Amino acid sequence: MELIRGRERDCGQEIRGSAEQRGTRGKSPAQLLTKARILLKADVSEAGEGWSDSAISVALDTSINNIGRLRRRLVEEGLEAALKRKHNPNSARKPIFDGAAEAKLIALTCSPAPEGFARWSLRLLEEKVVELNIVKQVSDNTIGRTLKKTRSNLTAIGNG
Numbered sequence: 001m002e003l004i005r006g007r008e009r010d011c012g013q014e015i016r017g018s019a020e021q022r023g024t025r026g027k028s029p030a031q032l033l034t035k036a037r038i039l040l041k042a043d044v045s046e047a048g049e050g051w052s053d054s055a056i057s058v059a060l061d062t063s064i065n066n067i068g069r070l071r072r073r074l075v076e077e078g079l080e081a082a083l084k085r086k087h088n089p090n091s092a093r094k095p096i097f098d099g100a101a102e103a104k105l106i107a108l109t110c111s112p113a114p115e116g117f118a119r120w121s122l123r124l125l126e127e128k129v130v131e132l133n134i135v136k137q138v139s140d141n142t143i144g145r146t147l148k149k150t151r152s153n154l155t156a157i158g159n160g
Contacts, residue, residue, distance in 0.1 A: 097146050104134045
């Protein structure tokens with residue numbers, strides 16, 4: 001904890017300037033503002049207040065563990081990393097349709113429907129996309145969302 005307090009003392013001015021600037025200009029996410037307020041309260045420089053973790057926790061309605069993690073991140077990764085959300089590469093799923101696969105899906109949708117059908121249904125597109133090896137596996141729901149996103153949903157003609 002002493003190392004953390006020493007690092008905070010070293011960059012107290014940087015913390016104060018950046019946190020105050022973020023807090024007064026434009027719209028900022030609530031989490032970013034809370035982090036900036038925590039760092040301002042924890043600042044032990046001449047301009048800082050130097051509050052204890054428990055006092056900050058009560059004043060800003062956050063957990064002591066959250067304050068500790070923020071202090072540690074400030075020391076280990078710097079001010080910008082402490083204020084921004086940590087990127088988790090596993091949080092977002094990889095899209096099923098990339099640009100080329102999406103173009104093939106749209107071309108397929110614009111082509112004439114199979115024999116015996118008036119137009120393409122989402123289930124028919126699902127089967128055909130897998131059959132043509134455009135993608136390995138896909139649901140009709142995903143196809144519908146992809147076509148809706150591109151505003152080329154020819155399957156929804158007459159559905160309102």
